[in-house]
Amino acid sequence: MSQQPDLDPRHTAQPWLDRRGFLRTVAGGTAAIAAVSLLPAGCARDYPQAKSAGIELNSLTDKEFAIVRAAAEALLGNAPASADRVAAGIDRELALAGDPMRTDFKTVLGLLEHLTILGGHVRRFTALGIEDRLAYLRGWSRSRFKLRRAAFQAVKSFVFYFAYIQPETRPLTGFAGPWPERLKIAATPVDFGPIA
Amino acid sequence: MIIQGTHRGGDITDRADVVIVGTGAGGGTLGVYLAERGWNVVMLEKGGFFRAEDFTQREDDAMSEFNGRRGLDSTTDNALFLNYAEAVGGSTVHYWGDSFRTPHDRLERWRTQSGIDWMTPDALNPHWDVIEKELGIHIAGPELFNENNRLVKQGCEALGIHGEAAPTARVNCIACGWTQFGCAYNRKSSQLITTIPRISKTGGRIYSDARVERIIIENGRARGVEGVLLDRATDQPKGRIRVDADFVVLAGGALGTAELLLRNVDDATVGRRFYLNPHFFVWADFGRRIDNQTGIPCAYVVHEFREVKHDAAGNYQGGGYIMLCNHQSPGIFATMLSDTGVAHTERMKKYHQLGSVMSVIDEEHPGRVFLDGKGIRRTEFRVQGIDVLKAVDYLKNASRIFLAAGAQEVWIPDVYGTVVRNENDVQTKITARSVAPNAQFAAGSHLLGTAPIGSDPNDSFAKPTGEAHRIQNLYVADGAALPGSVSVDPSLTIMGVARHIAAGLDERSGRAGA
Numbered sequence: 195m196s197q198q199p200d201l202d203p204r205h206t207a208q209p210w211l212d213r214r215g216f217l218r219t220v221a222g223g224t225a226a227i228a229a230v231s232l233l234p235a236g237c238a239r240d241y242p243q244a245k246s247a248g249i250e251l252n253s254l255t256d257k258e259f260a261i262v263r264a265a266a267e268a269l270l271g272n273a274p275a276s277a278d279r280v281a282a283g284i285d286r287e288l289a290l291a292g293d294p295m296r297t298d299f300k301t302v303l304g305l306l307e308h309l310t311i312l313g314g315h316v317r318r319f320t321a322l323g324i325e326d327r328l329a330y331l332r333g334w335s336r337s338r339f340k341l342r343r344a345a346f347q348a349v350k351s352f353v354f355y356f357a358y359i360q361p362e363t364r365p366l367t368g369f370a371g372p373w374p375e376r377l378k379i380a381a382t383p384v385d386f387g388p389i390a
Numbered sequence: 391m392i393i394q395g396t397h398r399g400g401d402i403t404d405r406a407d408v409v410i411v412g413t414g415a416g417g418g419t420l421g422v423y424l425a426e427r428g429w430n431v432v433m434l435e436k437g438g439f440f441r442a443e444d445f446t447q448r449e450d451d452a453m454s455e456f457n458g459r460r461g462l463d464s465t466t467d468n469a470l471f472l473n474y475a476e477a478v479g480g481s482t483v484h485y486w487g488d489s490f491r492t493p494h495d496r497l498e499r500w501r502t503q504s505g506i507d508w509m510t511p512d513a514l515n516p517h518w519d520v521i522e523k524e525l526g527i528h529i530a531g532p533e534l535f536n537e538n539n540r541l542v543k544q545g546c547e548a549l550g551i552h553g554e555a556a557p558t559a560r561v562n563c564i565a566c567g568w569t570q571f572g573c574a575y576n577r578k579s580s581q582l583i584t585t586i587p588r589i590s591k592t593g594g595r596i597y598s599d600a601r602v603e604r605i606i607i608e609n610g611r612a613r614g615v616e617g618v619l620l621d622r623a624t625d626q627p628k629g630r631i632r633v634d635a636d637f638v639v640l641a642g643g644a645l646g647t648a649e650l651l652l653r654n655v656d657d658a659t660v661g662r663r664f665y666l667n668p669h670f671f672v673w674a675d676f677g678r679r680i681d682n683q684t685g686i687p688c689a690y691v692v693h694e695f696r697e698v699k700h701d702a703a704g705n706y707q708g709g710g711y712i713m714l715c716n717h718q719s720p721g722i723f724a725t726m727l728s729d730t731g732v733a734h735t736e737r738m739k740k741y742h743q744l745g746s747v748m749s750v751i752d753e754e755h756p757g758r759v760f761l762d763g764k765g766i767r768r769t770e771f772r773v774q775g776i777d778v779l780k781a782v783d784y785l786k787n788a789s790r791i792f793l794a795a796g797a798q799e800v801w802i803p804d805v806y807g808t809v810v811r812n813e814n815d816v817q818t819k820i821t822a823r824s825v826a827p828n829a830q831f832a833a834g835s836h837l838l839g840t841a842p843i844g845s846d847p848n849d850s851f852a853k854p855t856g857e858a859h860r861i862q863n864l865y866v867a868d869g870a871a872l873p874g875s876v877s878v879d880p881s882l883t884i885m886g887v888a889r890h891i892a893a894g895l896d897e898r899s900g901r902a903g904a
Contacts, residue, residue, distance in 0.1 A: 271732035287460065290625070294766050295462045328731050335728060335805040343805065343828035344468040351725040351831070358738065359450040359721035366735070367720045368679070368742030372447030373566045374574050381442035382562070382576040384583045387590035389392045389439075 241320070247278045252289035253296055254303075259285060261303045264320045266353045268327035274366055275357035283356035299352070302345040306334075391590055392478070394439050395599030395619030395631070402619065402631045404595060406432035407901075409615055409635040411602045411650065414480015415881050416868030416888040417641030418581030419521065422588045423892035428901065431594035432633050433586075434615065436646065437476030438622050439598040440483070440582070445572030449719040452571035456483060458645065465757065465771045469827035470668065472769065473835035474643055477572075478598050479582025481643060481835075482881065484570045486687050487559040487578050488714070489527045490878040491518050492886070493696070504873040505845025506854040508890065517889040518882065525579035526561035527882070534558065534565055536685030538745040539715045541676070543690045545795030551787070552694040556714075558686060559881075567684040567717070600631050605638060605654045605864065612638040612864035637895065639856075639865040640841070641888070647870035648759040648840035649767045651851070657860065659851045660841050661759035665875045666834025667750045668773050670781055670825060671716060671726055673801040674745040674792035682745055688714040695787060696752070696877055698780070710780035712878060713788055716748040726831040728805040737801075745792060749784040750836065752877040753777045759840050771834065773825055781825040786816050804830040836880050841870040855898070856891035867891045 241260035244251055251259055262284055266277040288296045307319045313330045315322060322330065334346040357363065364371055373379070393402075408424055410417045413435040425431040437456055445452070453461030456477035463472040475481040494511060501509040508514075521527070535543075535555075546553040559579040560569075569578050576583050586596060602617035614634040618627035640647045648661045692713035699707040718726065720741060727737055757771025773781055789800040789810045802808035804824040810816055823829060843866065844850030847859035856871060858864040867888040869880060876883045 269730050269734070271730070271735040273735045273738065287454070287462070290454070291460045291462050292625075293764070294762075294768065295459065298468075332730055335730070340469075340827050341467065346805075347728075347828045347831065348468050350728070350730070354724035354727070354734065355721045357721075358724035359448070363720060363738070367738055369720045370683070372568065372571075374445075374447055379564060379566075379575055381574065382583075384441070384576050384587055385591075386392050386441075386587045390394065390397070 243278070243281075247282075249278065249282050249285075251285050254281075254285045254288065254300070257307070258300060258303045260320050261307045262349075262353070264322075264327060265306065265331065265349050266357070268324050268331060269350060269353045270357055273357055274362050275360055279360070280353055280356045284352050287356070299348060302348050305345060306349065391593075391595050392439055392586075393595055393597045395597055395629070396438065396622035398619055398629060400629050402597075402629065404432050404631070404633045406430045406595075406633060406635045408432070408637040408639060408895075409434065409633040410639045410641055411615060412480060412641035412643060412646060412868060413478050413586060413596060414475075414581055414641065414643060414868065415482050415884040416871070417480065417639070418482070418585035418589070419885040419888040420639060420641065420867045420892040421594065422585040423889055424896060425589045425592040425594045427896055429896075431589055431592070432635065433589065433594065433596045434600040434602050434617065434631070434633065435476075435478045435480075435596065435598045436601045436620070436642070437478065437598065439478040439596075440572060442574050442576045445574040447566075447568040447571045447574055449571060449721045452484065456572065465769050467770070467772075467827055469773075469832065470666065470771055471831065471833040472645070472666070472837065473833055474645060474837055476646075477582070478586060478596060479580045480641075482580040483572050483582055485580070485881055486569055486714075486879075488688055488691070488879040489522070489525070489557045489559045489882040491515075492876055492883040493878065495697070496877055500873045504842070504850065506843060506873070508854065514886045514890060517886045517893075521882065521885050521889065522557075525559040525584055527557050527559045527579070530555045530558045530686065530689035534563060534686045535689045536565075536567070536682055536717075537680040538682035538717060539685060539689040541674075541680070541745050541795040542692065542713075542715050542747060542791060545791035545793075546692055546694070548794040549790060551692060551791065553690055553692040556688055556691045558689070560686070563686065565685045567686070568719070569686060571719075597631060602642075602650060603653065605650065606634070607654070607861060607864075610860070611862040614638065637863045637865065637899075639867050640870070641866075641868040643868055644837035644840045644870045645759060645767065645769070647866060647868055649761075651841055652759070652761050652767070653765075655861065657851060659849065663756040663839045663842065663874070664759050664769060664771060665753060665756050665836070665838040666771060667836035667875055668753060668777070668781065669748045669750065669833045669835065670784065671718075671746060671748050671803060671831065672785060672788040672792070673803060674795070674797035675740055675799050675801065676743050676745060676796060677798040679742050680745060682717045687717050690715050692747070692791070695784070698752075698776075706776055706779045708783045710776070711749050711751045711784045713747045713749060713784065713791075714879075716746040718746070727803050728830055729807065733807075745795070745797065747788050747791070749781065749788070750878065751777055751780050751784065752875050753780075756839060756874070772827065773832070778822050778825055782820060782822055785820045785824060789816050789820065802830070836869075836876070838869045838872045838876070838880060839874050841866045842873045843871045844873055855894050865891060865895065
């Protein structure tokens with residue numbers, strides 16, 4: 195069998211999608227997008243979470259913060275982590291990370307909020323109860339549309355990462371914490387020469 | 391001299407015999423070879439300069455300070471997380487230190503298929519001899535084995551599967567475990583603490599926080615580079631830098647080198663192939679606390695399955711990967727699980743009783759690197775064809791090893807919640823659906839092949855000497871230069887190839903022995 199890479203476009207075509215393709219695939223078709231547009235989009239007063247928590251946002255809008263927070267609230271279960279703090283951490287990180295991560299993640303949030311009709315709901319994601327949000331996210335995780343799975347992995351990864359980097363979770367995991375926080379051990383000296 | 395761009399204001403100009411873009415396994419190795427032979431060397435590094443006291447071992451600090459794109463980079467479809475470092479020392483700052491010589495069959499493939507006549511053990515062994523001595527590379531002893539390493543070894547021995555202690559680049563290691571967040575004790579032999587200080591002492595200048603944007607090319611010949619000095623806190627430019635040089639060497643890693651070339655030259659061979667050795671992760675619950683946090687992450691490597699086996703008709707029968715013992719910090723581990731809600735929390739409670747391995751799939755279907763419509767670097771990669779079969783075979787054999795070692799259950803961290811408790815589960819529950827895009831967290835950290843060397847100018851960016859086919863005095867000497875997957879951790883391959891390219895450059899330039 196050949197060990198050469200297979201560069202035949204007939205074999206490699208399709209998995210790469212442009213943004214239009216991304217949106218179409220996640221939505222499950224233009225008909226679904228049209229249906230989604232009938233859902234109430236929500237306005238600023240529907241997304242008071244950041245202001246209520248006194249959080250100054252750096253990259254997310256009030257609406258996007260509320261969506262992340264709602265996802266975190268559902269995903270975290272009984273983990274010792276605050277949904278507000280997780281969402282605020284994601285907001286700060288996206289401000290520093292810039293594109294393409296920021297734009298991609300914002301796109302995912304918009305879809306998450308407004309494609310609930312595909313899961314049989316007539317309310318937006320943030321307006322669902324926690325159990326319905328969780329069921330909706332689980333549905334995306336196993337969707338036959340691979341980019342809905344991609345969206346789930348993105349949201350899930352951000353939320354859990356920003357939850358479990360917090361020292362408050364260490365008693366739950368049994369992680370003792372980094373050595374420099376607990377032990378004083380000298381580093382082997384290194385002479386770098388002049389440093390300016 | 392180390393010059394930190396983040397601390398400088400205004401513009402800088404410099405002049406050198408050679409300017410090297412990137413300070414990792416390739417750049418550091420090539421740089422010290424030339425610097426200690428009398429070359430006036432300048433190195434430019436996009437990332438920051440960190441010392442042992444800067445490495446807190448906190449995953450969030452490491453990700454945001456020196457992982458590429460703050461640890462958030464992935465393929466365009468989000469199916470594979472891309473793990474690479476941007477700091478003085480390059481990816482050796484966060485690598486695990488596993489240091490394998492290139493397998494002979496791979497050298498032979500590159501010699502015959504890519505036309506690189508010096509890809510032989512005879513040509514490279516002398517370089518590896520020197521590098522191994524300088525970096526203190528040695529076979530990991532029992533003091534570096536944590537319980538996970540011992541359990542994987544035990545499982546392999548029970549099943550008659552071939553594995554070995556890993557050759558590792560460290561000196562007097564205290565086995566704290568968290569080498570991937572930068573060595574806080576200067577015991578891992580990264581380029582940061584080995585070649586970079588030596589280059590500095592010869593009078594070489596190493597500029598950190600210096601992002602190269604332009605290769606200066608005049609009349610088909612590289613003359614230097616230009617770029618910006620970055621404020622580390624904001625990543626915003628705060629001045630410009632220009633280095634004029636007789637030779638330009640690109641060593642910014644498979645992504646950095648490809649991006650710079652895509653912005654500067656029109657060459658269809660750049661970014662056309664992108665290898666990353668897909669990593670899939672398996673977790674094993676032993677039902678009791680085990681130590682998988684100290685030692686080194688990978689003191690033991692499973693080699694049994696490195697070569698692909700086919701039947702007489704040419705059908706895939708197994709193999710095409712190695713397994714590395716693995717551990718991850720809590721935040722990163724949490725992202726790897728696909729559970730949600732309380733189920734996720736319950737699994738996190740077992741963090742301290744889990745063993746783990748990860749795959750290094752020797753892929754046959756590469757991805758690509760390109761600039762999108764906005765000029766942003768993007769990557770595409772899909773595990774497909776025979777590589778899917780390899781990944782599934784890996785999941786099965788990894789599960790068998792842990793079950794033989796006494797694990798109560800093995801977790802395939804896919805969205806289907808696959809749990810394996812016996813051989814029947816291995817055979818019936820592990821299927822290709824587990825490795826479909828975004829069915830589970832997967833990653834790539836051996837990023838290679840985006841500006842390969844080779845004899846065919848239509849199929850490779852650079853000649854076997856490392857010099858570009860179409861631009862004089864422009865060299866590539868990092869993971870981008872390799873023709874394909876190494877099938878093992880590529881760091882020592884990159885160093886050996888870079889040192890060979892350096893020796894040729896030194897000799898051909900007429901400066902040898904200066």
